[in-house]
Amino acid sequence: MKYAYYPGCSLHATGLEYDLSTRQVAKHLGIELWEIPDWNCCGASAAHNTNHTLAVALPARNLAIAEQEGLDVAVPCAACFNRMRAAQAAARNSEAMRQTINDIIGMDYRASNETCALLDIMVNRVGLETIAEKVVKPLTGLKVAAYYGCLLVRPPEITGFDDPENPQSMDRLVASLGGTPVDWPFKIECCGAGHTTTRPDIASRLLYRIYSGAAAAGADCLVSACPLCFLNLDMRQEQVGREHNASFSLPVFYFTELMGLAFAYAPKDLGINRHFVPVAPLLESKELLRHPVTRREET
Amino acid sequence: MVAAAQHPNIKIMTYAEVEQVEGYVGNFEVTIRQKARSVDVDACTGCGSCWEKCPQKVTSEFDQELAQRKAIYTPFPQAVPNVPVIDRSNCRHFTREKGKCRVCQNVCPAKAVDYEQQDQVIKEKFGAIVMATGYDLFPWEEAYGEYGYGKYPDVITGLQFERMNNASGPTGGRIVRPSDAKVPQTVAFIKCVGSRDEVKGKAYCSRACCMYTAKHAHQVLDKIPGSQAYVFYMDVRTPGKAYDEFYQKSVHEGAVYLRGRVSRIYPQGDKLMVCGEDTLLGRQVEVAADLVVLATAMIPSRGWEQIARTVGVATDKDGFFQEAHPKLRPVETFTAGVYLAGACQGPKDIPDTVAQAGAAAAKVCSLFSRDEMTTEPLISEVNERLCSGCGLCVPVCPYKAIELKTIQERIPGGQRQRQVASVNSGLCQGCGACNVACRTGAVTLxxxxxxxxxxEVDVVCL
Amino acid sequence: MRRVGVFICHCGTNIAANVDVKRVVEAVKDYPEVAFATDYQFMCSLPGQDLIKSAIAEHHLDRVVVASCTPRLHEPTFRKAVADGGLNPYLFEMANIREQCAWVHAGDKERATAKAIDLVRMAVAKVKKHAPLTPSSIPVRHRLLVIGAGIAGMQTALDVADAGYEVVLLDREPTIGGKMVMLDKTFPTLDCSA
Amino acid sequence: MELTATKAGAAKELQRLEKAAGVEVRNCYQCGKCTAGCPVAFAMDYSPRQIMRLLQLGLYDEAVGAHSPWLCASCITCSTRCPKGVNIAGVMETLRIEAKNQGLVPEKAVGLFDDLFLQSVQQNGRVHEMGLILRFNLKSGKWFKDAAFAPKLWRDGKISPRAEKAGREAVARIFARAHSQEGE
Incomplete structure (x- = not known):
């Protein structure tokens, strides 16, 4: 299994641990990730609010490069995934639009390859059975609130792989890792990541609802498939708690990190030690760190 | 119901389905399958010992899944006829270790239980047919994820709410939450679920919901002291005699009407949060409800496609049976002698249904008032000399009016038999489809x- | 040699506002085998029908064309008028110059009129080829099948049964009553449903 | 009075918006489901439903000048749940672009962020997160916003003073051509 890999800007910066854990688990599952050389920013989230053509052309260039290699594209970031799927749909739905895109990027993009969310690839292409077989340290007793946010599932005609109102991919993945997904009502509510810099007051209110919802559902932690949501959920937890006279301690994970833990990689090799909300106490209390079958990175 | 059961001119056939309809107006021949009840109707006294003792519990369709029935059952106490049936797909006698369980047979004092009974297929003749197949509810659980896809037990349909209010229903007429049997203090009603929703449901207005929701709100306020009823609506449509007054009465009793479609329902503690907008105020609202009642769209009764095809009536884009003219012939169909009554023609409330049923009856009586009827002469005829007997016209006829017949023909040196098309003048409606299909020009209208x-063509073209 | 009578209807202003009715009359008056042509405000009215009847007698017409609305509305009316005038009712043809001209081409009187003239000429050409037709009759069995025994089916069955006819009331469920008997009180009177 | 006058003048703009956003504003029947589920409606001057209403009445200028399009989180809940299939998120997006083209930026911070974000992409081919935030803080006058997070991010290697650069020429070309395209 080989994919063109589009990490996107965040995975090379604030979403470092997503990149790290993605590469670890992909290798572990025998998936070859060919990072698109020279990839450019997909424009999320400013381009589509500024210029419609720019918003499809920026991601299309990356897709065109992958297409030349005959590869489907694996996209971990939900925002990048959404913009790239939108570009792919634009090119497929209108020949005129495809021509426009090609004129702008100076390449012949035919949209013959498929753009997939990394989560989709894991759950539906690799398959949960295969993943479950690789689990050596099941996440027993870990109650996880799967947080999907907006761009992984909406609009459904663009994103396509899961239900827009009650998505299940991550819940099922968590279950196949031995963890316990909790049913909670805020899994698709916006976390306001787009507003955290410009209108922190808005983001704070949205985050508060999500934290309270997860806590009320008895979750030990949150799991995310988006570096923007992740940073927002992880970095601002203490601050939002303060603003709302509450206190939250909900570690946030990337789903790839949970996979890596279940495959017995050391937290450090997955980047889990770099989170804002400390993770160690939870993992220790669930005895998920004790058994030293821990795998070291092989290279 | 009792009146129909006791009328000397009415013969009731329940647990029966129409399998085939042949013939034409005044002369239909209908094949009916009388499904095996597994109970001898004449012997049964309706005492009820069988279902009392039956060990197999099944979710009750009649109680809208709010209660259970047995595998041998009458749907409700006043059923007509008061004779149980065995639901063979759930009965232990039929499903497990074949023949072992015989509880009902053993307890029946009238020896009426008959496991060997077979379906009976009978043919009967009729002069006219009235379609009154009714409606079902839109399967909201499949479409509305934002309302929980049916996973919250305290989000129910209006029909479930009716069952709860009914004195012979699963709660004996008490309004309670299905999840914990507690009496709800705050009940939210959501209208237009599946109706007026092109994306997830149906574009049409289901017409009866505004009134029954007003009634439901009244029932909540009437039965539960200190309760609150919130009604989320898009428009209140009460254009009937004494209808708007009825709605206003609910408002005066304290029902709070909020104009806006609900975006989402989610659980919080043991409440259901109902998120809407009061569009009149332009403000988001959240109601913490104990029970949510959805006014789900009316759709054609399950199996509508099959029965429409069998009887030969046209359907509209939503599967409702098509009337011959929306204004001038509202109870007639394109097939002479077949009439429509009730919600099978379109969503309707009870007063409208009764009125339309009366209209259908008048049409039937007017047909039956004569011993013979004249037929329109603008129908197809076959020139047997030109007909090759290819039969192409037979399947294209939407009224099943053409069949092949064998004729004797004199040819040089003797006689021969061959097939030609033949038009049934009672069935042919003069649509002309056969003319177009005929290759030899033998069929003309x-x-x-x-x-x-x-x-005509020559005049304008030459 | 036929003798065709042509009658052009104004339908109040429904047709006349968008079709020059007088011009249509003028155009078809001298058409071969047209023996009589006129216009009238409401052909379907009683005086309108009388006009047809008297013209048949006066001008010895053997075919009639009415140019007015859709045949779904008034074809039976005019057939009856033709029959009352002494002709076989099928020696009649209708041209629909309301729906097909006045309404769809509203605002373009010139072309609507031209099209109306064409439609009337076509009807005249066709009616000349018409042959007398006679209806036949079929027996009627006085027995009704009602499929579905909910409120609609029960009510129909009762009404027809009360008129003295035999009715079979059929339902696929084990009982009659349909959805109706599931309900509690019914609006607007709040009486019970069973 | 006001309605008739505005409506006539706005027909062309409205058509352009409908085409760009792929909607027909008349399809909206004002049920409010968009607003009911909108996570940021509480902060808006006109709710999503009211924005649609302004457009239906031809009050185009009022819609373009509203804060709402700038506060829209692009979460697409409205479009996903709209019973009439109206792409309300697309309307918001298009209004924001239109407003920008007219030099209207009622939410200065949001406009500034968009600009700086795209500048960063245009210059480097990729977004330089640290540079973006620093510049944003400088220009918006909130110098120390989120500064408390910086040391840890730095220690974890998540921010770097050096911008990653890639495909700069290609991206520069895309920007140039896309702008000329939309300018037409």
Whole structure:
């Protein structure tokens, strides 16, 4: 299994641990990730609010490069995934639009390859059975609130792989890792990541609802498939708690990190030690760190 | 119901389905399958010992899944006829270790239980047929994820709410939450679920919901002291005699009407949060409800496609049976002798249904008032000399009016038999489809012959 | 040699506002085998029908064309008028110059009129080829099948049964009553449903 | 009075918006489901439903000048749940672009962020997160916003003073051509 890999800007910066854990688990599952050389920013989230053509052309260039290699594209970031799927749909739905895109990027993009969310690839292409077989340290007793946010599932005609109102991919993945997904009502509510810099007051209110919802559902932690949501959920937890006279301690994970833990990689090799909300106490209390079958990175 | 059961001119056939309809107006021959009840109707006294003792519990369709029935059952106490049936797909006698369980047979004092009973297929003749197949509810659980896809037990349909209010229903007429049997203090009603929703449901208005929701709100306020009823609506449509007054009465009793479609329902503690907008105020609202009642769209009764095909009635884009003219012939169909009554023609409330049923009855009586009826002469005829007997016209006829018949023909040196098309003048509606299909020009439509049509063409083209 | 009578209807202003009715009359008056042509405000009215009947007698017409609305509305009316005038009712043809001209081409009187003239000429050409037709009759069995025994089916069955006819009331469920008997009180009177 | 006058003048703009956003504003029947589920409606001057209403009445200028399009989180809940299939998120997006083209930026911070974000992409081919935030803080006058997070991010290697650069020429070309395209 080989994919063109589009990490996107965040995975090379604030979403470092997503990149790290993605590469670890992909290798572990025998998936070859060919990072698109020279990839450019997909424009999320400013381009589509500024210029419609720019918003499809920026991601299309990356897709065109992958297409030349005959590869489907694996996209971990939900925002990048959404913009790239939108570009792919634009090119497929209108020949005129495809021509426009090609004129702008100076390449012949035919949209013959498929753009997939990394989560989709894991759950539906690799398959949960295969993943479950690789689990050596099941996440027993870990109650996880799967947080999907907006761009992984909406609009459904663009994103396509899961239900827009009650998505299940991550819940099922968590279950196949031995963890316990909790049913909670805020899994698709916006976390306001787009507003955290410009209108922190808005983001704070949205985050508060999500934290309270997860806590009320008895979750030990949150799991995310988006570096923007992740940073927002992880970095601002203490601050939002303060603003709302509450206190939250909900570690946030990337789903790839949970996979890596279940495959017995050391937290450090997955980047889990770099989170804002400390993770160690939870993992220790669930005895998920004790058994030293821990795998070291092989290279 | 009792009146119909006791009328000397009415013969009731329950647990029966129409399998085939042949013939034409005044002369239908209908094949009916009388499904095996597994109970001898004449012997049964309706005492009820069988279902009392039956060990197999099944979710009750009649109680809208709010209660259970047995595998041998009458749907409700006043059922007509008061004779149980065995639901063979759930009965232990039929499903497990074949023949072992015989509880009902053993306890029946009248020896009426008959496991060997078979379906009976009978043919009967009729002069007219009235379609009154009714409606079902839109399967909201499949479409509305934002309302929980049916996973919250305290989000129910209006029909479930009716069952709860009914004195012979699963709660004996008490309004309670299905999840914990507690009496709800705050009940939210959501209208237009599946109705007026092109994306997830149906574009049409289901017409009866505004009124029954007003009634439901009244029932909540009437039965539960200190309760609150919130009604989320898009428009209140009460254009009937004494209808708007009825709605206003609910408002005066304290029902709070909020104009806006609900975006989402989610659980918080043991409440259901109902998120809407009061569009009149322009403000988001959240109601913490104990029970949510959805006014789900009316859709054609399950199996509508099959019965429409069997009887030969046209359907509209939503599967409702098509009337011959929306204004001038509202209870007739395109098939002579077949009439429509009730919600099978379109969503309707009870007063409208009764009115339409009366209209259908009048049409039937007017047909039956004569011993013979004249038929329109503008129908197809076959020139047997030109007909090759290819049969192409048979399947294209939407009224099943053409069949092949064998004729004797004299040819040089003797006689021969061959097949030709034959038009049944009782069935033919003069639509002309056969004319178009006929390769040899043997079929013509009287009043629209090739000669006549070409004369028209010549005038404008030559 | 036929003798065709042509009658052009104004339908109040429904047709006349968008079709020059007088011009249509003028155009078809001298058409071969047209023996009589006129216009009238409401052909379907009683005086309108009388006009047809008297013209048949006066001008010895053997075919009639009415140019007015859709045949779904008034074809039976005019057939009856033709029959009352002494002709076989099928020696009649209708041209629909309301729906097909006045309404769809509203605002373009010139072309609507031209099209109306064409439609009337076509009807005349066709009616000349018409042959007398006679209806036949079929027996009627006085027995009704009602499929579905909910409120609609029960009510129909009762009404027809009360009129003295035999009715079979059929339902696929084990009982009659349909959805109706599931309900509690019914609006607007709040009486019970069973 | 006001309605008739505005409506006539706005027909062309409205058509352009409908085409760009792929909607027909008349399809909206004002049920409010968009607003009911909108996570940021509480902060808006006109709710999503009211924005649609302004457009239906031809009050185009009022819609373009509203804060709402700038506060829209692009979460697409409205479009996903709209019973009439109206792409309300697309309307918001298009209004924001239109407003920008007219030099209207009622939410200065949001406009500034968009600009700086795209500048960063245009210059480097990729977004330089640290540079973006620093510049944003400088220009918006909130110098120390989120500064408390910086040391840890730095220690974890998540921010770097050096911008990653890639495909700069290609991206520069895309920007140039896309702008000329939309300018037409």
């Amino acid at each position: 009287k009043g629209f012959t090739d000669d006549q049509l070409l004369a």
